[in-house]
Amino acid sequence: MLPDPMTPIRFGRLLLTGAAGNLGRELRPRLRRYCDTLRLSHRRDFGPAEPGEEIVLAHLENKAAMLALLEGVDAVVHMGGVSTEQPWQPILESNIVGAYNLYEAARHHRVWRIVFASSNHVTGFYRQDQVISPRDPARPDGLYGLSKAFGEDLAQLYFDRFGIETVSLRIGSSYAEPKDRRMLATWLSFDDLERLVVAALTAPVVGHSVIYGISDNATTWWDNTPARHVGYRPQDSSDTFRAAVEARQPRIDLDDPAARYQGGAFVRTGPFEDQA
């Protein structure tokens, strides 16, 4: 958690979806400071609410449940849905139908700001020696990345047509620390994740903005210049962990596509059906 909150701007009721997921669990205690009530949602039960929280379980693909979930909400941090490469059916339900249900509910209830957990896998098929920006065309590396590209286009539509503002966070690798050499480029610390989410929630004008979620790493493939209006300034860096990570993984096999493309192992694993 940040020792010194970047902004005191508070929301009345803030919704965090995917509250029991990896990042949801990190954000849950952090976001409580930015709202009167933190509504938490997940697919499955994850225990009781803490003070200042309320819990509403919902399946993303359930339209009525989503409509109920967004009632009375001021803004949404949408971390819910499938967050790894999985078969088409769950991705379709949670990330495509689910995203549509979320935006329809936001439109119905006039929720004007959504922070959408997109993913670097939207552009995972660029090479690791390319530096791209949020304006470069999507090159998803699997069904998961494809579904996140869909979510971003959906967010653009709901802004252009209905004025609902979204910041799509193309999150890199958000873990306690970088686990391998790819993450030296893609790592997002939990504190920087909080900074990013809060900046995305409170920036005065965002339309639909796309920003990569990374800490201040020396190595990067992503140029966030077009998103500087969001006001995100990372304060952590994978550089601290570089020596240890390189020692653990001194060699990289460039014949492996996972080593050449930004998406890493996502470019070669996955649920395509007649693959073993």
Next chain:
Amino acid sequence: MLPDPMTPIRFGRLLLTGAAGNLGRELRPRLRRYCDTLRLSHRRDFGPAEPGEEIVLAHLENKAAMLALLEGVDAVVHMGGVSTEQPWQPILESNIVGAYNLYEAARHHRVWRIVFASSNHVTGFYRQDQVISPRDPARPDGLYGLSKAFGEDLAQLYFDRFGIETVSLRIGSSYAEPKDRRMLATWLSFDDLERLVVAALTAPVVGHSVIYGISDNATTWWDNTPARHVGYRPQDSSDTFRAAVEARQPRIDLDDPAARYQGGAFVRTGPFEDQA
């Protein structure tokens, strides 16, 4: 039909989906010249096959049917699916699940070339005084355009990962003649549609290419320079019809969003549910 076919390159079996739709009916007699067998598909029965044709009915959202449909096929001209702004459910089934089923079937049967009927509505929320190129970010104007943006990203994924090549045709307005002043910019004659589809089928290397489908109109919002490798050269022009169209529609109300945005009326109509 073109009096002088641009290329004699023939396919063994060519699949035309959406064969009974508006553009499918135009393409059906034209494509016969480029293949030994033209397999025709549609959602519903549309009569008997002509010589050189075979008919296989299939619903796009039916995965097994799609697998069967692509068996033995050399290339696909995918005109099938919803082609207007409609409610979410049919768009989801035909254009999202359906597109996925098509590409999975192509991967299974090793079909290497797909011509995908995308739409100018992928970028319908650009203004009519902007000239954009296929590299500019998507700004869909409705659920239909959103589903076509999904289809393009899917095509990119199947090329990057499996080598299946696609030309996504962002078709403007393909009718016998331009009907209103917007179509002076967006019109694609049927002969030029044939030229475009044939170029897309026979260009030696396309990866995943995106190209706007328009005739050689004096007014245009779309710069196809990045797609000149496809080899499409329009030979018709809306200019021939300009005087008549302008006489029929001498005034345009710029307060109507349909007049300001490239997507025309799509930007303000549609199936969003609690709209009347």
Next chain:
Amino acid sequence: MLPDPMTPIRFGRLLLTGAAGNLGRELRPRLRRYCDTLRLSHRRDFGPAEPGEEIVLAHLENKAAMLALLEGVDAVVHMGGVSTEQPWQPILESNIVGAYNLYEAARHHRVWRIVFASSNHVTGFYRQDQVISPRDPARPDGLYGLSKAFGEDLAQLYFDRFGIETVSLRIGSSYAEPKDRRMLATWLSFDDLERLVVAALTAPVVGHSVIYGISDNATTWWDNTPARHVGYRPQDSSDTFRAAVEARQPRIDLDDPAARYQGGAFVRTGPFEDQA
């Protein structure tokens, strides 16, 4: 005059300023076909009105006169003002104060479309081996070009703020035929001038658009791609005159700045005061 008018769209009352200038005299009989009444204006008397015309003399720097001039007008073709390099005072009065008066009058009378005769001298200090587009920064070659850059920025302001639409025509060299080798690049035939003005008047949506006014010359320094929405398609070309022009001017002295820069002689002549 065009044998076959490109568009029959008519205006009620169309105002042509600078009606007795070089280009005004060419446009006067041509524009009559596009309106019920052609209001003609100039600084000094230039004879009687023809049928379908009305004449209102006005000095551009006279605000009240300009207010009167635009009353009842549907659209303006603004060819008035200083059109050569001259001392600061007349340029200030006609092209700066005058342009401001024109747009204020348009705002007052709710005139929604202005075709503004800007000039290639807005970018005259680019080299003749550079191909630029309307989006490149201004590099005026003298006070005249500077005043036209002002006029374009003014037009942008009145669109962004008040919705008044303008097409700024950066006219090259509009003469009966090209007079020297520079004009092989910059020539605009009178028929193409008419086509350009009419396209600018009748294009449905222009915001503030900038377009270079040139015929279809083989040699050009200006890429009009960003203005293709205007619908201007030149049909003449300086190529017809190339052999004759080159025979008359077989050698070019590259030590002369006039030979190196797009603005030609404008880059070295002019009224700067302690020169001569």
Next chain:
Amino acid sequence: MLPDPMTPIRFGRLLLTGAAGNLGRELRPRLRRYCDTLRLSHRRDFGPAEPGEEIVLAHLENKAAMLALLEGVDAVVHMGGVSTEQPWQPILESNIVGAYNLYEAARHHRVWRIVFASSNHVTGFYRQDQVISPRDPARPDGLYGLSKAFGEDLAQLYFDRFGIETVSLRIGSSYAEPKDRRMLATWLSFDDLERLVVAALTAPVVGHSVIYGISDNATTWWDNTPARHVGYRPQDSSDTFRAAVEARQPRIDLDDPAARYQGGAFVRTGPFEDQA
């Protein structure tokens, strides 16, 4: 004032116009360290000269006075002229005629370097979710911004034609501290203003360069990369004030154009004459 001057390079006589204005008063004691004599100018009397200073009163629209003002000057920091949205006449006199007089005087006296106080209002009609650079086209938000766009084009002309170098500073909001949330993006501390002016005065080669004047704020709309040759490195940041500013202005009404556009309130206030 900077405790540690960034550069000791001194000028013989440095002219500061607008010396009694808001920023002029800040710069006056700071610039004294960079010259033998600081000539101060303003429209109206503002008291006596301090040691190392000399005072020459002048109206910008008075050509003879401007000629006298620049005599013997090595470089100019031009902070003079109208600096807020005002009626046309004073803007015309001070910022258009005045800027012309200044550059003519510089040409006459062979003054080779001018630091020109331009304004972010040159591009005030871009949205607050756009990140632009000095190369993007002008979109002034009022007459003031328009006059500053004129000044920049004038500076470009005098460099291309006469070799007079200028750095145009598109100053954001230079105050003791940021006053509202817009200024979290646009704030320029007084110390950073000094750094910027000194860098602009002493950079070896600038031609005509345009640079936005902002501190190192986390939120920004302006990418100064094309101006990094100027050597300006801000050391202050609005981030320090963020919490306090957000607490004072917790809500922003996006229906107000002032909230959506970079120019803030300038986009909707102003002296247009038949407005009340």
Next chain:
Amino acid sequence: MLPDPMTPIRFGRLLLTGAAGNLGRELRPRLRRYCDTLRLSHRRDFGPAEPGEEIVLAHLENKAAMLALLEGVDAVVHMGGVSTEQPWQPILESNIVGAYNLYEAARHHRVWRIVFASSNHVTGFYRQDQVISPRDPARPDGLYGLSKAFGEDLAQLYFDRFGIETVSLRIGSSYAEPKDRRMLATWLSFDDLERLVVAALTAPVVGHSVIYGISDNATTWWDNTPARHVGYRPQDSSDTFRAAVEARQPRIDLDDPAARYQGGAFVRTGPFEDQA
């Protein structure tokens, strides 16, 4: 030969190197019309001079011979040197040392215009589904393309430093007709070659310009927009030959790098020494 010469501008003495090569033989009778004396050069004897010609044999790597060759010359059309993929030694001698000798001789004799036969193989490693322009970075496909990239950089240096102007022609495939499907994109007719060389010789200002040498083919990988100031307008097209060429080569094996990259077979053949 062109029935109707595009320009009558004549040179006193024009030098054509590589006069006995494939393109030299085509240009020899054509260039005679543009000069009083056509000096022809080649490495080996190729018969006697015709009227209006003079022959000077020279090896490009022989500095003294090159100095003699350029004496009294007004302009050079440099078609000499190795024009296919060959071992390093001949490429080094003819295309690297030879190009240096040529430009040094031009500098010595104050020859101000060189038309340099570069090659599309300077960028042969771009894919055939990419449309590039002369501003994109070099990606040579072999030693030949590498030597031509060197020649272009040399030409740039001699312009920037000494003012010698060059047009580098990145010639596609100049033959009587296109031989295979790659040449549908790269073909340059002999008449268009003449048009291109004459435009490059006579354009008033070229600095160092790079232009691709292709006819007006429907399929192309090269966007010559940045070189439109050269004034080259092709009048032939590979489209005429398309049906015949496609009939001869109905299938393309995309597993062959020669089919995927713009350089064609050059990308996989060549003289690298321990290959064979």
Next chain:
Amino acid sequence: MLPDPMTPIRFGRLLLTGAAGNLGRELRPRLRRYCDTLRLSHRRDFGPAEPGEEIVLAHLENKAAMLALLEGVDAVVHMGGVSTEQPWQPILESNIVGAYNLYEAARHHRVWRIVFASSNHVTGFYRQDQVISPRDPARPDGLYGLSKAFGEDLAQLYFDRFGIETVSLRIGSSYAEPKDRRMLATWLSFDDLERLVVAALTAPVVGHSVIYGISDNATTWWDNTPARHVGYRPQDSSDTFRAAVEARQPRIDLDDPAARYQGGAFVRTGPFEDQA
């Protein structure tokens, strides 16, 4: 030497060419920490090997010697060759033939990573008020810069064709401290040189990357954004030396081309033969 090595990744045998040159002598003790054996090479004898070193003398233009030199090598830091403006013959031999020999040897011995000391003089003819990136076209300022442009194109070829990866370092001015005002922009500290070389050696995927070698200087002409994947983060800055350098060189004569162009004095000195 860096007190705290950025990466512990070690090579078995690392080759440093030009080991007795200015930068070679700096790198020699620094690189020892990153390998088991540091093979050192130079043209002439430079004394005995230290522990962990081996010395192999070789002339770059000697192909057999270069083949022997690269045997058993894991990666190369190529600082060898001519590093100042010199006559054509030594540049040809060392930097053109020598670079070819180096890459042929690397190909033969399957060496997959080369760090190539290129130079800012590849782009020395850009003006000092332009900020360029590694993607802008080469504008060498002399024969030395030309030879380095050749080396970069060669590296691109050997990556595209053979997969040998290179980082081309366009080194600015690497000295103990900046010597003049130009070096305030171009300075690279020795510690940052080490950081840059080590990043270039150990970045997982580089293809052929080009990066400018500069410290974190406030003034810069080079935007390394496209090379951020290399992971180079400078920690020194010329700013520390600015006051002292400016005091030593308070005036700059802009009439001297060396003051206007990025290449400095290289743009006007050199070995062109009939110059004195």
